[in-house]
Amino acid sequence: MQIVWLPQSICDNIGQTTRNFIWRDSNNKGIHLVGWEKITRPKRCGGLGIRPARDANISLLGKLVWDMVQTSRKLWVDLLSSKYVDGPKLLSCNLSSGSSTWSSITRATKSSKMFSLGVQVRDLLPFGSPLGPLLAALNHSSPMSIFMIYISRVDRSCLGSPVRSGFGSIIRNTFGHYLAGFSGFISGSSDILLAELYTIYKGLLLAKDMSIDELVYYSDSLHCVNLIKGPQVKYHVHAVLIQDIKDLLSQISVSLHHTLREGNPCADFFAKLGASSDVDFLTHTSPPEGVRDLLRNDAMRTLFIRE
Incomplete structure (x- = not known):
């Protein structure tokens, strides 16, 4: 052996x-x-x-x-x-x-090469640190490349009366370690599909800004996943946004998958957080209060009935 x-x-x-x-x-x-x-x-x-x-x-x-x-x-x-x-x-x-x-x-x-070694510049420095790009360049020019696959989960939420649309997502590495998350509020809209597509779009932009090379993206909207993976839809109400997502997918290595709602508790937390706030977009460089237990359970692949 x-x-x-x-x-x-x-x-x-x-x-x-x-x-x-x-x-x-x-x-x-x-x-x-x-x-x-x-x-x-x-x-x-x-x-x-x-x-x-x-x-x-x-x-x-x-x-x-x-x-x-x-x-x-x-x-x-x-x-x-x-x-x-x-x-x-x-x-x-x-x-x-x-x-x-x-x-x-x-x-x-x-x-x-299919496994993460668990050591990354973004694991050692806070997100947005000015030393990040320098150390990342040194790391990629070293004799041994470090391979990392990141996992992102996306969700949207509509709460209250009148309806408030929120969105959110979380990015983790293969060990379940929290790397970044974001939440936001879409003013004047109750379109769930728009919130789902917009979340994926913002998540891909964040992943690109973080210089993530390999990304596995999970969404609990099968319709949304099929729209993005399917052929070009010129006359869809969200055709421009869908095409923007397709363009981003061609720039980084991303695989998009559908997941059950019960398997998406952390992204659900951020989506509800966005729906309950008035901030258009907010990046969470560290896990907010209330999501740590969900992160632990998600890393252990524990499923719960979603409330």
């Missing part, structure tokens, strides 16, 4: 053995009271901290990737570097043929 990319069948067998140990008794019988996905979560997120076999395999091979990227003074590093690739160039190398060890390292390198 430390030097070879295990076949998927072996990883599946290891996982099955682990599940049998946890779920079954001495008579080889048992009831699955807790899902495997929850068991494999970190302990701080309510799980048992048991890593899936594939993740453990990638993690151990990642140590070899790190040694090669850092050009450690080790005999095997010198041997593979001289034969296949020079140190830091490993991250952009497409050569996968070679020995079993080299093939395993290249596969682990590609898989590691």
Whole structure:
């Protein structure tokens, strides 16, 4: 597991053995009271901290990737570097043929790019810090690039009588850490679709300003998602706004998805916050009071019935 990319069948067998140990008794019988996905979560997120076999395999091979990227003074590093690739160039190398060890390292390198290392300039400095662009430039010019996928959730809310339309969104990294959020109030409108589209538009602008490279955007409006992903609509009442969103989507790497309303509590909080205020647009660089518990539950993927 430390030097070879295990076949998927072996990883599946290891996982099955682990599940049998946890779920079954001495008579080889048992009831699955807790899902495997929850068991494999970190302990701080309510799980048992048991890593899936594939993740453990990638993690151990990642140590070899790190040694090669850092050009450690080790005999095997010198041997593979001289034969296949020079140190830091490993991250952009497409050569996968070679020995079993080299093939395993290249596969682990590609898989590691799908995960966040958890260290970003925007994690270390407050949003808007004048040192941010400088450190970001230094970071991207370093030998090892850091890959991060950000998650944004969007929602809108109409409250009171007369109706007040609000919108809001939240941006987090893959570990559920809060990065930014915003809320706002749309004066003189009760158009829910407009609020939803406007939220996505403002969220994409914020992500662009934060220099976010990879973004996964969730909205609980399936109609809105279909309008944006679908063909151009010239005669729609919100055609201009929809086209503006499409233009922004072409400028950064974004995948737009539909989610259930019950899976969007944090964005719902910001939308209600916007509807209850008179501010057109407000960026929250730190989590407001009342949303911290929701953030924790959202990071643990806990679903609640929405009020």
